[in-house]
Each structure stands twice: as C-alpha cells, then as structure tokens.
Amino acid sequence: MYQDVILDHYKHPHGRGLRDGDAEVHHVNPTCGDEITLRVKYDGQTISDVSYEGQGCSISQASASVLNELLVGKDLAEAQKIQETFLELMQSRGRIEPDDAMEEVLEDAVAFAGVSKYPARVKCALLSWMAWKDATAQAFAEEAKTV
Amino acid sequence: MTQLPGLLDTEAIRKDFPILDRVLHDGKKLVYLDNAATSQTPRQVIDALSEYYEQHNANVHRGVHVLAEEATALYEGARDKVAAFINAPSRDEVIFTKNASESLNLVANMLGWADEPYRVDHETEIVITEMEHHSNIVPWQLLSQRTGAKLRWFGLTDDGRLDLSNIDEIITEKTKIVSFVLVSNILGTLNPVEAIVRRAQEVGALVLIDASQAAPHMVLDVQALQADFVAFTGHKMCGPTGIGVLWGRQELLEDLPPFLGGGEMIETVSMHSSTYAPAPHKFEAGTPPIAQAVGLGAAVDYLNSIGMENIERHEHAITEYAVKRLLEVPDLRIIGPTTAEDRGAAISFTLGDIHPHDVGQVLDEQGIAVRVGHHCARPVCLRYGIPATTRASFYLYSTPGEIDALIDGLEHVRNFFG
DSSP states (O other): OOOHHHHHHHHSOSSBBOOOOSEEEEEEETTTTEEEEEEEEEETTEEEEEEEEEEOOHHHHHHHHHHHHHHTTOBHHHHHHHHHHHHHHHTTTTOOOOOHHHHHHHGGGGGGGGGGGOHHHHHHHHHHHHHHHHHHHHHHHHHHHHO | OOOOTTOOOHHHHHTTOGGGGOEETTTEEOEEOBTTTOOOOOHHHHHHHHHIIIIIOOOSSSOOSHHHHHHHHHHHHHHHHHHHHTTOSOGGGEEEESSHHHHHHHHHHHHHHOOTTTOOOTTOEEEEETTOOGGGTHHHHHHHHHHOOEEEEEOBOTTSOBOOTTHHHHSOTTEEEEEEESBOTTTOBBOOHHHHHHHHHHHTOEEEEEOTTTTTTSOOOHHHHTOSEEEEESTTTTSOSSOEEEEEOHHHHHHSOOSSOSTTSEEEEOSSOEEEOOTTGGGOOSSOOHHHHHHHHHHHHHHHHHOHHHHHHHHHHHHHHHHHHHHTSTTEEEESOSSSTTBOSEEEEEETTBOHHHHHHHHHHTTEEOEEEOTTOHHHHHHTTOSOEEEEEOOTTOOHHHHHHHHHHHHHHHHHHO
C-alpha cells in the first residue's frame, strides 16, 4: 500500500499552500478527521492552479500532491477524464491491475492502486479529488452567474 | 517473558478465546489491542449462543409451549445475572437495550417527556463533560434543542482529568440531570464519582453514569456509585453485540414515561389509550434481543469465574507496564493520564507528526490491531489540539508480550515514516 511514490509525495508535497483561486472548498473525512481546503484557478478552460492546505494521513496528503502535479496545466475535459479514471481505480476494491493505457492517464496516481484494497482508506485517497471536483463545479457556476 | 505482579494466567484464559489464535498477513500472530472498541468472545459465550438457537429459540413472554417457556426463563435468567453482577437492589431495575447508546438515549427521552419534577425544559439545565463519547453528547444536544434546556459541561485539565474546580457553578439548582462517563474511552481517565454525585444530590439533580468502559474491567456496584441510572453495553465485556443495559432506580422507572411503544411494554391496549407494564418491560418494546441477552448472561458468568477484582488487578499491571514502555518511545505523547493511577486500560497517544491512520495501518501489517481516529470523542481531540489519536486498549487476556510487540511495531512505524 505504501508505495515509494506515495511516501515521496507525502514527504515532499507538490504545490502545497493556499494561493489565489476562483473557488474554495473545505472537505473533511469524518471517519478519520482528514481535512483539506482546496482552491482552483482557471484560465478559460485551462487549470492554472490547484492550491491546498490540509492535515491528515499520508494517503490523503500524498493524493493531494499527486493531484496538483497531474492536473495543473491540463484543460478541464482532460482533467475530468483523469479524475474519473482515478475514481474508477479507487473504487475497484483491488480488482483493477492498471494497464499501460491507465498508467498513461494517471502517471504517479497509479501508485494508489494498492490503496483500493483497503475500504477504510479509499476515502482518504479520494478526499482531494472530490474537493477538486466540487471546487471546479463552483468556479464554473460562479462564472455562469457573472457572464 | 516479562512477569508482573497481579497478572492473570493468560495462557489458560487465551485458550477460551478461539479468535486469539488467528494468524494474519502471512504468519503474523494477531495482537488484539482494540478492546475498548469491542472485546473478543470466549468459547463459553459462543456456546451459549449456539445452544440457545439449537435448543431453545422462541419468542419470550408469550406462548405456552416448552420452547417459549425455556426462552423466557433464559432471557429473564440473564437479567438476574446482570442484576447480581452490578449489585442492583432489584432485578426489575435492569432494562435490556441494544447498546449503551440506546440506554443513554432512553434516559434523555424519558426526561424529555416526563412530568414534574423530572421534566427537562427551557428553564432547566443539563450537565455533561468534555470527555464524553458522542453517545453521551448528542442525545443531550437533541434534548436541549427540543426543550430549550441549556447544555453545560465540565472542561478538562491538561493531564486529562475532569476540571471540577467550578463544580458549584456548573451544577446548580437549575440542573436536572448530570450525565458523565465513569472511565473515558479515549483518555482512559477514571472519574471521581463521589464528588459529582454529592453535588448533584445537593441540588436535587439526577445522575446518569456511562459505565461502558468500566463494567468490563472493574467491580461495578450501582448502589455504591449512588447514581440514578447506569448504562453499559454487552459487547465490550465478552458478550455479543446487540445487547446493552440500562439500570435505573425503581421509583424513577415507575414514575418516568416509556419512550418506545409496542408489544411487551403494555398492560392493556384499546384504540383510544393504553396502560403500561411495570418496569423493566415498560421500557422493552417489541421482541427483545433474546439470544444476545442470553449471551450476555454467559459473559457475566465467565467474568465472575475469573473474578472482577482479579481482572482489575491484571489490567492495572498491564496498563502500568504499557504506560512505562510507551513513554520510552521517542516523540510519543500520551493523551490522558501518564500514570496508571485512576485510569482504565485504554491508552491514546500521538507519535510525532505521523497521522494515526498511518500508524494503525503499519501496525496492522504486523498483525497488531489498534484503533485510530477520534474515537467518537471529537471534543477531546479539539481540546488537546490534535486531529486524532492511536489507541491501544487491553483486557483480561492481554499480555506483557503484546505490549512489547506494540512497542516494536511503533519503532517500525517511526522508521518507516521517519
């Protein structure tokens, strides 16, 4: 479960800290107290930043770091595909062995495949991804209001 | 092997618990240190459950056939055993519920619907403490929201004890009920009952004691406690899940209204109104957890065969050893009393910046079962400025060797995340 990639991201997180954003959300995992505050910044359809601050286990913190590394610079449609693929992997209960195609989409995030075998920890891994999805929906809802 | 004074013959006791022989993750012996969440079940209780279903299963208190009479005798026999176990003056003061949460909710609801002098309303106050399990917080928040009664609580000292310095300001003439935990499930603290009960009696408030973490581990004498109600659960004391107990003083149980209505709790029913059966049946609507009560009766027999004083002494020795060894681990901070005095056998701690979920997961890989999180006592975590803790909790079958395994495991955790 604790792949080196995960421990690396945990010890040296990417893009941690809150910066300017279009929307901010705060998500918690009530079963273990993991928390994340996450902001998204869009430049048109392109993700220009995902910034976050949080506390929690290595899985939840490493997952946020991977998310930042993977999604910043991508356009929304591509990011949504990555998010959906990650969700599918995490909900697989260990039944999906990531193939080359999946690895191409998920890059470092395939390291979390082992976490999907531990139902109690899946929520930890998904915390930042659900927060990102929520923040993105809010950012575009805000934009729709102002247009 | 480490020898400590007061230890039970765990080698013999462990033979009664089949699950303790389990081997996990390719050859790791199970080290079960999550007894504050639930205890393991001895063969004697498993057999009682099987025998009940194989030989006696029927609904209770109705039917005139042999099985119904046997089931009723077993169910009511379990009540006798529990009554004796807690030194209740009368067997009719023992109400079976499904768990301690239901017992606590039952009292909150009795008081919410009660007439004077018990009635909780907007002019009255409810007193709890900051170290309560959520099951002794939320029912009172609900009652407070519904009645307008003010909810007040005792704070905690830095070393994990109740701060009773303002007891006369917290418990006042307005207080209707004081509800507190005898032994904290997260801090392990054993609370000073006498001081609280004395003050509550001075102002005429009722006292409810949550003994969930006490009943399995020490002699529980409801008369000595001088409380009005005592709640606990079966599955933490070698019994099955699905069975809890509320003990209440007889005159209160006579006066207070029922909460759940249904079969079994009535005397007569017409389409317009009903009259109620006397306690305890007044508070046991519907088919009760029969097999579970029988299992709890067997658990009480089992604990009595070992002796509660002996269990208490064993756990004190184990806890003293565990506190000493844990304090040797670098960066480890015990959340709660750092001695074995006036404390139960649950020890919460943090380990540097390593999140408890990671601690628990790496311990699990070594076969060591602990609990991680806020232990349904989030206000305690907030009070001590921590998101969660790792908790190791012991019971009559815990050994010094298991404490050593925990300490080695924590060393491994530190190296892994260090």
